[in-house]
Amino acid sequence: MDETKLQEPTTSTESSDRVAVETPDESSCCAGNAHVPPRQPGVYAPITVDAPSPADSQLGDFAAFLKRTWRIWAIIVGAFVGVILTVTVLQRLSQMARNAQLKRYDQAVASLTPDRLIARCGKPAEDVTKEVFPVVLRTVRYKPMIGDPLVLTFSRTDEQQSDWVFLTMTDETGAKSFDTPEAKINAFSCLDSKK
Numbered sequence: 001m002d003e004t005k006l007q008e009p010t011t012s013t014e015s016s017d018r019v020a021v022e023t024p025d026e027s028s029c030c031a032g033n034a035h036v037p038p039r040q041p042g043v044y045a046p047i048t049v050d051a052p053s054p055a056d057s058q059l060g061d062f063a064a065f066l067k068r069t070w071r072i073w074a075i076i077v078g079a080f081v082g083v084i085l086t087v088t089v090l091q092r093l094s095q096m097a098r099n100a101q102l103k104r105y106d107q108a109v110a111s112l113t114p115d116r117l118i119a120r121c122g123k124p125a126e127d128v129t130k131e132v133f134p135v136v137l138r139t140v141r142y143k144p145m146i147g148d149p150l151v152l153t154f155s156r157t158d159e160q161q162s163d164w165v166f167l168t169m170t171d172e173t174g175a176k177s178f179d180t181p182e183a184k185i186n187a188f189s190c191l192d193s194k195k
Contacts, residue, residue, distance in 0.1 A: 105181040108192050113164040114138050114154050121190035125149065134158045141172070142188065148172055150188055 066073070117140060118124065126141035138154045149172040156162040169178045169187070178184045185192045 102182060105185050105192065109181040109184055112166040114140055117152060120193040144188060
C-alpha cells in the first residue's frame with residue numbers, strides 16, 4: 001500500500017538541497033569551447049544541440065530542399081515519363097500503319113491480273129499477247145503522266161481455265177526492275193487502287 005500512496009509535494013527548501021547535491025561539477029558539463037550550463041532538475045532549460053558537421057548540414061539542407069520542392073520534381077519526372085511513353089506509342093502506331101500499308105501493297109500486287117490492271121489504271125498504250133508453248137505471255141505497256149514508260153508482264157498456261165500470274169514490272173528499256181510491291185506501287189500508283 002505504501003507504493004500506491006501519492007508522494008507529497010516537496011517544499012522549496014528540500015528541492016534546493018537536492019539541487020545542491022545533484023549539481024555536477026563544471027568540468028563535466030562543459031565540453032570543448034562550448035559553454036553549456038549545467039541542468040538543474042525542475043527548472044526549464046532550452047535544449048542545446050551540437051552543431052552538425054558540414055557534410056550532415058549539406059545533406060540535411062538538400063533533404064529539406066527536396067521536401068519543399070517535391071511537387072515540382074514529381075511534375076518534371078511525370079512529364080519526362082509522359083514524353084517517353086508518347087514517343088513510344090507514336091512509334092508503335094507508325095510501325096503498325098506502315099505494316100498495314102505494306103500488307104495492302106502485297107495484296108494489291110499479288111491479286112494483279114491484266115484485266116484488273118486495265119480496270120485500275122485505264123487503257124494501256126500497248127497490250128501484246130504471245131504464245132510460247134506451253135505458256136501464254138501478255139505484255140502491257142503504260143505511259144504514266146510522270147516518269148518513264150512501264151512494261152508489266154503476265155503469264156498463264158495454254159489452257160483456257162488457267163489464271164494469269166503477274167511476273168515482272170520494268171521500265172521500257174528493261175534496265176530498271178521494280179522488285180518489291182512497295183517499289184511497284186511507288187512507280188505506278190494506280191496499282192494500289194481498290195478496283
